[in-house]
Amino acid sequence: MTLNGLPVAVLGAGPVGLAAAAHLIQRGLRPLIFERGDEIGANLNTYRHVRLFSPWQYNIDKAARKLLELSGWRSPAHDGLPTAGELLEAYLTPLAELPEIASALKLGHKVIQVTRQGFDKVKSRGREQAPFVIRVVGPNGERDYHAQAVIDATGTWANPNPLGANGLPALGELGLAAQIAYGMPDVAGIDRTTYAGKRTLVVGAGHSAAGTLLALADIAETVPGTSIVWATRGDQLARVFGGGDADGLPARGQLGLRLKSLRDSGKLELHTNFRMTALHQTTEGIQAVGEAPNGEQVAIDGIDRIVAATGARPDLTLTREMRVRHDPWLESTDALAPLIDPNEHSCGTVRPHGHRELAHPEPGYYAVGAKSYGRAPNFLMATGYEQVRSVVASLVGDMAAADDVQLDLPETGVCNTHFAYDGNAASEPGCCGGPAVDASSACCALDETEKAQGRLGCSTLSSCAPAPKASACCA
Known part of the structure; x- marks a missing residue:
């Protein structure tokens, strides 16, 4: 079997997966779309009650x-x-529902492995000419499908991080699964009775945690006995409080302002530097045990419910038999990692990236969307749309278009640990640790010194796309 005439497999029918299908159709290629859910957007559907930060203009792919x-x-x-x-x-x-996409869509089909026909991971000669094999479990059992390329847009939402601060489930976490919700449960809607009148512990320092805390606060205003506990691993809450009125996404800025106000009001019990190690069921409820930075053991008692808003991670088992290379800690590609590593930077303009940064040693396989960022939390939907445009252009050999990667993103907050609404932003360093050299051309880029150190630096390069604004940052 040769590659000619085979479809391009798209894994996942969420926003980025369907955008990839649209670009494939626009370029004259045939998509074959696998969605594990019985309806499109299975991940989105689990938090359909959540209002997005980005307005419609950033949520619709051009193709x-x-x-x-x-x-x-x-x-x-x-x-x-x-x-x-x-x-x-x-x-x-x-x-x-468009005919050209509906005919390519296979709902209720879960991809469990991707490999090459006739090739395990070790065999090399002739590998690039072999079709991909996508093993799928569907309504009629297991079946193998063939494709000339694979665009993996399966995301990370279905693989939440555990509560344990060491990356493993906290001791006792699996046994108490019935009392733990991961992600963003519909606290104010269909799940209201589960949380009303209860003592709920929310773990995490991101926007998912913020939304849940505010929804619980609304319940606490009207339902006696509802109490809120918030635990974070660190003590720097600037990222979740965000840029306030200076945030380029106003809805996110307002979320941060409301959460900061809730924190300051004393209406929630806050535990910072709480590194979860174990959960115990007691006669008074769940006891959450953690470790402070100095090694001291601390505990939160009397918990009825836990919401683990601890982020998510990619499922790397799909590509066990393929030649993929991931950054050792982020699980993105090596080339993308320095641009998004939250250990090195939490702000700076998002450097445009496309097929080259997303490529793996296995030709024809690309992870896109949230999965491409691995464990980094700063992915934006508009970034995924530009990723798939570049990837599809490369698949048809239009390298000029594939390499012409541009991002038009909003400002995403202030670049420091203070808040713009506290009046401290003006004196703080700009993106990536320093002000942009030239607002018209500055971007986050790897210069040779920073690259050698595996870090992100700022420089002015003629090859960089212009920053949306001199103070733009990524959350």
Whole structure:
């Protein structure tokens, strides 16, 4: 079997996966889309109650928009803020119903492995000419499908991080699974009775934790006995409090302001530097045990429910038999890691990246979307759309278009540990540790010294795309 005439497999029918399908169709390639859920956007559907930070203008892929408009579809107002459910209903569902996409879509088909036909991981000669084999479990059992390339947009949401600070489940976590929710449960909606009148521990320092804390606070205003406990591994809460009124995504800025106000009001019990190690069921509820930075053991008692808003990680088992190379700690590609590593920077303009940064040693396989960032938490949907545009252009050999990667992103907050609404931003360093040399051309880039140290530096390069604004940052 040769590669000619085979489809391109797209794993996942979420926003980035369907955008990849739209770009493939636009370029004359045939997509074959696998979605594990019985409906498109299985991950989005689990938090359909959550309002997104990004307005519609950043949530609709350009190729998808063109296909939809040919069918008479009309875009929502650009400045509107959809919920995840509205994104599904007003955009992704009409896109998936277009005949050219619907005919390629296989719902209820879970991909369990990807490999090369006739080649295990070791064998080399002739490997690039062998079709990909995608093993899938569907309604009729296991089946192998063949493809000329694979675009993996399976995301990370379905693989939440555990509560344990060491990356493993806390001792006792698996046994108490019935009392733990991961991600963003619909606290104020269908799950309200589960949390009303209860003492809930929320673990995490990201925007998912913030949204859950605020929803619990609303319940606590009207339901006696509802109490909120917030635990974070560190003590720097600037990222979740965000840029306030200076945030380029106003909804996120307002979320941070509200959470900071809740913290300052004393209406929640805050435990910082709480590194979870174990959970115990006692007669008074769950006891969460943690370790302080000085090694002292600390405990939070009397917990009824736990929400683990601790982020997510990619599922790397899909590519066990392929030649993939990941950054040792982020699990993104090596080339992408220095641009997004949260250990080195939490701000700076998002450097445009495409097929070259996303490529693995296995030709024709690309992880895109949230999965491409591995464990880094700063992915934006618009980034994924530009990724797939570049990848698909490279698959058809249009290298000029594939390499012409540009991102038009909003400002995403202040670049320091203070808050713009505290009046301290002006005196703080700019993106990547220093002000942009030239607002028109500065970007986060790897110079030779920083590259040797595995860190991100800022420089002015003619090859860099212009920063959206001199103070733009990524959250």
